[in-house]
Amino acid sequence: MKILLFLAKGFETMEFSVFVDIFGWARNDYGYPIDVETVGFSKTVNSTFNILVIVDKIIDEIDINDYDALAIPGGFEEFGFYDEAYNEEFLSLIRKFDEQNKIIATICVGALPLGKSGILKNRNATTYHLKDGYRQKELQKFGVNVINQPIVIDDNVITSYCPQTAPEVAFTLLAKLTSKEKMNIVKKAMGYSL
Numbered sequence: 729m730k731i732l733l734f735l736a737k738g739f740e741t742m743e744f745s746v747f748v749d750i751f752g753w754a755r756n757d758y759g760y761p762i763d764v765e766t767v768g769f770s771k772t773v774n775s776t777f778n779i780l781v782i783v784d785k786i787i788d789e790i791d792i793n794d795y796d797a798l799a800i801p802g803g804f805e806e807f808g809f810y811d812e813a814y815n816e817e818f819l820s821l822i823r824k825f826d827e828q829n830k831i832i833a834t835i836c837v838g839a840l841p842l843g844k845s846g847i848l849k850n851r852n853a854t855t856y857h858l859k860d861g862y863r864q865k866e867l868q869k870f871g872v873n874v875i876n877q878p879i880v881i882d883d884n885v886i887t888s889y890c891p892q893t894a895p896e897v898a899f900t901l902l903a904k905l906t907s908k909e910k911m912n913i914v915k916k917a918m919g920y921s922l
Contacts (some may be wrong), residue, residue: 729762729905732795734818735773735783736841738807743835743894744775747799750898754914760906765795769812776804787817797901798825801894802836802856809837819845832885833901835894837863839887843870853887854880864889895920 733747747764754760766783767790773781798821803809812818819841825832826847834842839855840863842848849871856863857876864874879888879896886904888897899920903911 729796730794731762731764731797731799731901731905732790732792733764733766733799733801734821735766735768735775735781735801736803736809736812736818737769737773738776738803738805738809738811739773739801740803740836740891741775741777741779742891743801743803743838744781746835746894746898747801747901750895750902750914750918753918754902754906754910757917758910758913760902760910760914762796762902762905764799769815769818774807776807776809787821790821792821792824792828792830795825795830796905797831797833798822799898799901800832800834800838800841802834802838802840802891810840813838813841814844823847826884829884831901831904833897834885834887835897836888836890840867842885842887843867843872846870848872848882848885851885852880852882853885854878854889855887857889 767785768783822845852873855867868874
């Protein structure tokens with residue numbers, strides 16, 4: 729199995745790293761055969777706090793048939809997150825994952841490109857909830873039924889409302905790709921209470 733981890737310019741490092749760590753533990757310590765492959769619009773992607781990450785592939789090289797899930801960390805507007813997160817090539821990739829009912833997991837404002845792509849129309853989702861819920865209002869404009877909860881699952885889509893939810897989103901994705909029992913083994917090994 730393989731997860732495509734999309735890094736838009738200005739992505740938030742904490743929201744990116746949970747997928748690498750949790751699935752790294754699952755693969756390394758427990759032999760769960762799930763790889764994480766990073767992708768961006770360029771080979772080097774600058775995060776919100778100026779951490780440069782060299783991705784495995786650029787978006788033009790992606791064949792969605794090679795992947796079982798798509799993971800999208802959020803990012804900061806002032807660092808250019810929406811320049812790439814709202815790019816039509818990425819929105820098309822999101823639509824293709826959804827058309828094949830593949831799992832899409834987002835953290836915080838990583839849900840907004842899903843909304844813009846149209847896949848969340850008339851579906852339940854959430855996004856960043858603080859500062860008067862301005863990002864949730866933005867998501868609602870895409871025809872989304874916004875639920876103000878930490879994590880919202882609607883069929884194949886997992887959304888969450890802030891960086892604090894990042895580990896739980898990755899654990900939820902792990903459970904969907906393996907089982908709740910296998911996820912709990914990794915969760916316990918990493919020191920998270922069950």
